[in-house]
Amino acid sequence: MSKEDIAAQRATEWREALRKEKKNKDRIEIERVKMRELDPEYRITNNEEVNCGLTTEQALREASRCLDCPDPQCMQGCPVNIFIPTFIKNIERGEFLEAAKTLKMTSALPAVCGRVCPQEKQCESKCFYKLKLGKEPVAIGYLERFAADYERESGKMALPEIKEKNGIKIAVVGSGPAGLSFAGEMAKAGYSVTVFEALHEIGGVLKYGIPEFRLPNSIVDVEINNLRAMGVEFIADCIVGKTISYDDIHEMGFKGIFVASGAGLPRFMNIPGENLIGVMSSNEYLTRVNLMCAAQDDSDTPVIKGKRVAVIGGGNTAMDSVRTAKRVGAERAMIIYRRGEDEMPARREEIHHAKQEGVEFLTLHNPIEYLGNEKGKVTAVRLQKMQLGEPDASGRRSPEPIPGAIETIEVDEVIVSVGVSPNPLIPNAIKGLEISKKGTIIVNEETMRSDLNDLYAGGDIVRGGATVILAMGDGRRAAKAMNEAIRNNKL
Amino acid sequence: MNKIVEKEYFSENVVKLVVEAPLIAKSRKAGHFVIVRSGEKGERIPLTIAQADAEKGTITLVIQAVGKSTKKICALNVGDYLSDVVGPLGQATHIEKVGTVLCCGGGVGVAPLLPIVEAFKKAGNRVVVILAARTKDLIILEEQMRANADEVIIMTDDGSYGKKGLVTNGAEEVIQREKVDMCVTIGPAIMMKFVSLLTKKYEIPTVVSLNTIMVDGTGMCGACRITVGGKTKFVCVDGPEFDAHQVDFDEMLMRLSSYKEME
Numbered sequence: 051m052s053k054e055d056i057a058a059q060r061a062t063e064w065r066e067a068l069r070k071e072k073k074n075k076d077r078i079e080i081e082r083v084k085m086r087e088l089d090p091e092y093r094i095t096n097n098e099e100v101n102c103g104l105t106t107e108q109a110l111r112e113a114s115r116c117l118d119c120p121d122p123q124c125m126q127g128c129p130v131n132i133f134i135p136t137f138i139k140n141i142e143r144g145e146f147l148e149a150a151k152t153l154k155m156t157s158a159l160p161a162v163c164g165r166v167c168p169q170e171k172q173c174e175s176k177c178f179y180k181l182k183l184g185k186e187p188v189a190i191g192y193l194e195r196f197a198a199d200y201e202r203e204s205g206k207m208a209l210p211e212i213k214e215k216n217g218i219k220i221a222v223v224g225s226g227p228a229g230l231s232f233a234g235e236m237a238k239a240g241y242s243v244t245v246f247e248a249l250h251e252i253g254g255v256l257k258y259g260i261p262e263f264r265l266p267n268s269i270v271d272v273e274i275n276n277l278r279a280m281g282v283e284f285i286a287d288c289i290v291g292k293t294i295s296y297d298d299i300h301e302m303g304f305k306g307i308f309v310a311s312g313a314g315l316p317r318f319m320n321i322p323g324e325n326l327i328g329v330m331s332s333n334e335y336l337t338r339v340n341l342m343c344a345a346q347d348d349s350d351t352p353v354i355k356g357k358r359v360a361v362i363g364g365g366n367t368a369m370d371s372v373r374t375a376k377r378v379g380a381e382r383a384m385i386i387y388r389r390g391e392d393e394m395p396a397r398r399e400e401i402h403h404a405k406q407e408g409v410e411f412l413t414l415h416n417p418i419e420y421l422g423n424e425k426g427k428v429t430a431v432r433l434q435k436m437q438l439g440e441p442d443a444s445g446r447r448s449p450e451p452i453p454g455a456i457e458t459i460e461v462d463e464v465i466v467s468v469g470v471s472p473n474p475l476i477p478n479a480i481k482g483l484e485i486s487k488k489g490t491i492i493v494n495e496e497t498m499r500s501d502l503n504d505l506y507a508g509g510d511i512v513r514g515g516a517t518v519i520l521a522m523g524d525g526r527r528a529a530k531a532m533n534e535a536i537r538n539n540k541l
Numbered sequence: 542m543n544k545i546v547e548k549e550y551f552s553e554n555v556v557k558l559v560v561e562a563p564l565i566a567k568s569r570k571a572g573h574f575v576i577v578r579s580g581e582k583g584e585r586i587p588l589t590i591a592q593a594d595a596e597k598g599t600i601t602l603v604i605q606a607v608g609k610s611t612k613k614i615c616a617l618n619v620g621d622y623l624s625d626v627v628g629p630l631g632q633a634t635h636i637e638k639v640g641t642v643l644c645c646g647g648g649v650g651v652a653p654l655l656p657i658v659e660a661f662k663k664a665g666n667r668v669v670v671i672l673a674a675r676t677k678d679l680i681i682l683e684e685q686m687r688a689n690a691d692e693v694i695i696m697t698d699d700g701s702y703g704k705k706g707l708v709t710n711g712a713e714e715v716i717q718r719e720k721v722d723m724c725v726t727i728g729p730a731i732m733m734k735f736v737s738l739l740t741k742k743y744e745i746p747t748v749v750s751l752n753t754i755m756v757d758g759t760g761m762c763g764a765c766r767i768t769v770g771g772k773t774k775f776v777c778v779d780g781p782e783f784d785a786h787q788v789d790f791d792e793m794l795m796r797l798s799s800y801k802e803m804e
């Protein structure tokens with residue numbers, strides 16, 4: 051994407067006409083749209099998607115707020131540089147399919163990103179309204195979702211153009227957003243792509259982690275089925291490094307490998323009582339509920355349905371867990387976080403939704419011990435109260451214990467959500483692969499190539515716990531670089 | 542989808558299934574396990590690979606019907622399919638020549654013990670096997686054990702077959718009779734705990750293979766965690782085999798009961 055491309059798109063006749071149609075002074079008077087949400091009382095009784103999407107009228111109106119800036123900063127805030135003004139202006143003129151097409155030029159999964167991206171920290175934080183006018187930014191994320199949903203629901207979802215098959219086989223390890231976007235790009239370029247997935251379901255965190263009420267599985271499945279229609283083959287229940295080895299992959303005739311195995315390893319705090327019954331990682335809790343449908347009566351997988359549930363942590367995973375606990379039947383669902391609310395890494399929207407749903411926030415509290423009964427079941431958590439000290443190296447004010455301020459509260463389920471580490475399976479299984487101290491695969495940032503010539507990697511296995519959009523961007527970049535390397539006979 | 546090609550009842554509640562899984566059959570080693578799901582709504586449960594035939598592309602599983610999921614799997618017949626079989630998982634057994642190896646198996650733990658007995662014998666060890674069960678009908682795989690071990694001792698609680706007594710009685714007799722260099726024990730958690738206490742007394746290095754609750758089997762969830770030597774370990778990736786004398790069996794027994802009331 052170059053400045054010239056942006057300028058050329060902006061210079062099209064219809065866009066000039068649109069800009070003239072309405073004065074900026076009128077545009078900035080329009081208030082930012084509010085998306086309809088399900089009523090909190092109702093939504094905690096089920097798993098339905100909380101955000102209802104924009105109506106056509108709402109989308110048209112919101113799109114008309116965008117000033118079509120000559121040097122659009124929002125695009126700089128987007129990790130994959132979506133042509134934001136171009137897609138929004140297409141919505142404004144009613145060309146919704148064209149808007150969706152624009153999104154797909156740089157993003158493989160717009161319907162997903164429109165729902166789960168932290169837009170408030172990315173594109174929307176750079177919006178002219180926000181930076182220069184001190185107003186609420188254009189709702190770029192909502193509009194992205196609108197265009198992607200419109201295309202999907204129209205039944206006119208176009209498969210991208212696929213180059214003539216070149217007969218070259220490429221393997222992908224892991225079917226999360228990084229693996230899916232890589233697979234899509236390579237299929238478009240004519241390669242025969244096979245994705246190996248360890249679990250029985252395709253989709254990675256999009257399926258086993260992020261709950262239905264935030265990202266319905268059906269939306270992820272549409273994307274996966276599109277990839278299937280493009281010729282991508284998915285093999286579930288196959289663990290690279292266990293079921294098949296790196297050598298096997300070569301023997302099977304694969305020319306290049308993209309590793310997108312995610313950051314699957316849950317961290318614990320190593321405090322007393324953490325192995326009591328009822329204390330578990332958010333990965334375990336969410337996997338049971340989302341992947342194994344454990345909260346449904348006809349599922350064989352059990353899940354503890356706590357009445358007083360404490361979730362430890364302040365990220366998206368913690369919010370997803372605590373909101374799930376509400377839906378599974380908790381009377382008291384609490385977030386316990388050692389810093390203040392402003393320091394929480396979770397999306398603002400998730401914090402807001404959690405509060406609406408009756409989740410209690412115990413910020414500046416840190417668990418130091420879990421207590422159990424004679425059967426080994428957790429019954430209480432001891433919390434150390436904290437205060438914020440001086441800002442640390444990362445600029446966040448670090449929490450310090452207040453001497454003697456310890457509180458005990460009753461709980462019957464604890465979900466530990468204090469972060470994940472890279473899945474060590476692949477790093478352990480492939481000899482000679484260069485690994486960082488943190489356990490991530492080291493790659494060239496431009497090409498995503500590792501120290502092994504034919505092995506590229508991206509997503510959380512390279513970044514540690516990151517985001518869907520960054521994982522997806524990695525997949526695209528790796529595909530571009532691998533394709534070039536193959537065409538230049540360097541692979 | 543993995544087809545069941547052979548089924549045999551070892552006892553009323555213990556079933557042997559031979560299942561098509563060519564890639565796993567090729568790459569598995571003694572000590573490995575798989576995660577199995579019986580159907581679309583099925584639970585993911587771990588099962589040790591008892592045997593494998595790389596040429597035929599099959600693996601052998603031995604399942605004891607104890608809960609909802611194992612009962613469902615045991616009810617499947619030849620020609621039926623398991624919806625998922627994934628593996629091989631865990632670390633393979635460390636096999637070397639140590640001298641005399643005492644292998645204690647109880648209940649359905651006898652099945653995963655078989656490949657370990659085979660491998661230790663092949664490595665040139667003297668292998669003494671103790672098979673223990675409540676009663677005669679529950680003794681399984683005796684013939685296969687006899688074909689691989691130097692000696693097989695049978696113990697039943699009620700004395701209906703072999704000697705009357707617990708697995709620990711048989712084990713102590715062997716330990717007092719001859720020099721034992723190593724012990725491997727697989728069975729119910731409570732049995733492993735007592736064998737471990739016994740061999741600790743005699744300072745015999747002992748390995749246990751643990752069958753905890755699991756979900757993914759790849760280190761992703763931590764459902765399988767236990768304490769070994771004061772540190773938390775994930776059985777599915779760090780194990781399933783551990784130094785018995787370091788395992789906190791009481792905690793493990795407790796954690797195994799996590800979902801008991803819900804079944």
Ligand SMILES: Cc1cc2nc3c(=O)[nH]c(=O)nc-3n(C[C@H](O)[C@H](O)[C@H](O)COP(=O)(O)OP(=O)(O)OC[C@H]3O[C@@H](n4cnc5c(N)ncnc54)[C@H](O)[C@@H]3O)c2cc1C
Nearest residue numbers: 224226227228248254255259290311312509510516517518
């Ligand atoms: C609960 C939760 C909520 C989140 N919410 C948000 C959000 O709102 N917004 C956002 O941007 N990000 C969010 N994230 C983070 C985001 O989901 C991840 O950054 C992203 O999914 C990483 O993508 P990935 O493709 O690298 O890996 P993953 O999605 O983790 O996929 C990796 C896949 O590889 C498979 N695998 C691993 N090892 C092997 C192997 N050896 N062989 C075969 N397959 C293997 C795994 O089973 C998995 O399916 C959230 C994460 C969680 C857990």
Ligand code: FES
Nearest residue numbers: 758760762763777
């Ligand atoms: S079974 Fe999930 S980590 Fe071991």
